[in-house]
Amino acid sequence: MEKLQKNDDIRRTTRIIQIDEMLRGGSYVKIASLVRKFGVSQRTVERDFERLRDDLNAPLEYDKSKNMYHYTDPTFSVPNVILTEGELFTVSALLPLMEQYKNTPLESSFKNIMKKLVDFLPDTVSVNSSFLNQDISFISDPLPKIDENIFNMIFKAIKSSKVLSIKYQSSKSQQPKEKTFNAYKVICQKGNWYVFGFEHETSDFRIYSLARIQNAQLQNDSFRVPQDFDIKKHIDLELGIWNNPDRFEEYEILFAKETSRYVLEREWHKDQIIEQNEDGTVLLKFKSNQSQMIYTWLLSFGNNATVIKPPELREKIRAECEKVAEKYIVK
Template identity: 35%
Template sequence: MSQELTMSMERHSLYRIHRIDQLIRQSIYPNVPKLSRWLEVSTRTIERDIEFLRDSLGAPLKYDPKRRGYYYTRLDFSLPTVKLTAGELVTLYLGQKLLAQYQGTPFETSIIRAFAKIRTFLPEEVEVDFANLDEFLSFDVKPLRGEEQQVAHTFQQIAAALRDHETVKITYYTASRDSENTRLVDPYHLRCYQGAWYLIGYCHRRCEVRTFALDRIRKLKPVRRYFRVPPDFSLEEYLGHSLGIERGRQLYQIEIHFDAEAARWVKERVWHPSQEIILQEDGSLLLKLVLSGLGEVKRWVLGFGAHAEVLSPPELREEIAKEAACLAAKYQQ
């Protein structure tokens, strides 16, 4: 169903709700057959409108069997209204687009319903054409990584375990070793990063907090064993020295030199809270970071090709050199 048609249907529904409200306030005790006839819709549609008015909008609506019609038990009730500026309407549109990352999670249905209710109570004429916004605004929202139904099911199970503080038993696929293993995990947090959902929790096998990609969890089962999140656990501290989601076992003082071409782009962004940028006279720059783990920063630096050179630590410089040598060998064949 197109966005324009959906909006039109919602606004027709809004008109009926307002009209039903007006008729009830006139103390003429309208009933379903009469409303159906007056508003020229089916009785089932009117029944849904009555349910929405009573259950979703909280209308103090009662049916009088003697007068055979509806009335309000309190006259101080009024329909909610949403008055938004053009800028706020655009923000609402942007927010709906950005929430696409929750597709496949238990939040998806609630988000759709919430935005539908807001759109329903917008005025008939607004200054912003939502349909035309798609022509000049777009988002690179990463699609959900992994098979959607499988990830959604895993998400729901973990969300329940998070709520109940229940330990889960997972069979996890480790890509670097191309193998599966089973472990007990106390779920602490769910995090979405670049289109992928991750579980952060205490791993009983490694006796430390670890990060697990949901699309690599092959099996999951609650074990009816319960835990408490340690009071000293902090998500900010856990991920504080991560460039994104990966976390290593030790801190590294990282220095990367970017030539003048890359520097113009690199200096415009905050890549990490620890960063220090030192501009050079030739237009290049030196970027200093304090990170735990080298995997993410290695992949990030490789994305700049010859425009970036790792100066330290030696381990990262060596890893980059190996990758560069392998890449060069492929193109020399």
């Protein structure tokens, strides 16, 4: 009996969510059409409307001239969370995944969101608590710590379109430098956080690591993101964050037979062409502007990857391999 009641509650909640979706934006619905849609009685639909109006505070109103119901506030929507056990397992699996974001304020924010989500779930949902931490482990890359004030200031600048004054310590300079910056977009690459925007001093686009920003202050001046701005013209979101506008090149990489299965079972780029040759080797083709990222990525394959195109990358990797080999020459 208790199980039947739980199933009825779930079906009722599902109906209410669907009715709410039909009413959003000022649309009108008839009880008769809902009776046919859900295969329930007119009284059942009327009780659903009562719950919408009385329990969920929906601005539901009956229009006698049309013999239909509608929302007097077309922007209203019912807050809802209905998750099956499998779906809740998927959500709970995000908790250990958030470990890689310990260096940002998102850690506490995610925990608060998950708590609110669990508190908001209907009583009919129950999940074995062992799902939450014991069954899944994640190994994250070592990540630099980001100052919470700077992290929040970057997002505040983007939302308010205010110019930023920052002190930035690049990887090559010994001292931080003063920068004036219009922050356009934040990008997270494998747990490393960056901000892309326009630097006043060079009158050019730049990308900064949030971990290397030592100070950030909002100025009174505002800015506008150019209407023709497209982040995809500057970086390749499939591969990396390096700012190389209009430098997309054709890449052809030949992978050895020993690593063919590893290469074939992954999608390296959304526009890739991948072919396996008769000898077991694999040829990967794609276009990108991430020459530096591709360079370091291919080095990780050692002699199992051979650059066919572009010739500049082929020469760069050959020169690097010679330098490495020199370090291991026995004298």
